[in-house]
Amino acid sequence: GFRLDNSGTCKICRNVVQSENTWFDKYGLKCMICQEAVNSKIIPGSVTKNKDSWYSKHELGTLFNIRGADLNRYIKQSILKTRIIQGKEKKIHYQLFLIKDNKDVLPPKKFLKSRMVKVMHKGEEYSTHENWYEYMDEKQLKKLAKYKIIECLKETFAKPIETGGRFLVKKANPLFTLK
Secondary structure (H helix, E strand, C coil), X not given: CECCCCCEECCCCCCEECHHHEXXXXXXXXXXXXXXXXXXXXXXXXXXXXXXXXXXXXXXXXHHCCCHHHHHHHHHCCCCCCEEEECHHXXXXXXXXXXXXXXXCCCCHHHHCCEEEEEEECCEEEEEEECHHHHCCHHHHHHHCCCCHHHHHHHHCCCCCCCCCCCCECCCCCXXXXX
16 A cells, blocks of 8 residues: 555545545555554454445434434443544544444344435425435334344434434435435
8 A cells, every 4th residue: 555645535434634644555545543443453444345334423323313322331231342443542533333243233234225205395396315214114124123223223213313404405316216
């Protein structure tokens, strides 16, 4: 691998990195902190190529409403196994959850896809996304029930879900399928 002379985005933590803080190799561009985690075998380099092989802390919040104290409790109870990339001064730089480490707990991401839908807002038609839990049917629920995360969802979905509001678009990108 080698350092780049310009800036880019780390394939793991998604931070913007510049020249002396970059490393580029067969796994793509990474910041030096994430690269050290790969070198130390804290995380496999393959996480850069296969985003569906792991969940970020943010994704657990978005997809399962698992945040803060709940997340810490599930980690302490060994329900979830985390990989922590240490930053400077022992602070957490990034935290991720490999599906292979949590194979009985976390489902494949393909079970949790959002979809584009048309909605009416102030008398006009817009497109927005619907999260997996907003349109799940019995068949999907049976697939998800095979994973221990279902027990956590009884607790986490009982709490308010932070959506940050809906992003409404007048014209949907043709790459997305509308239902």
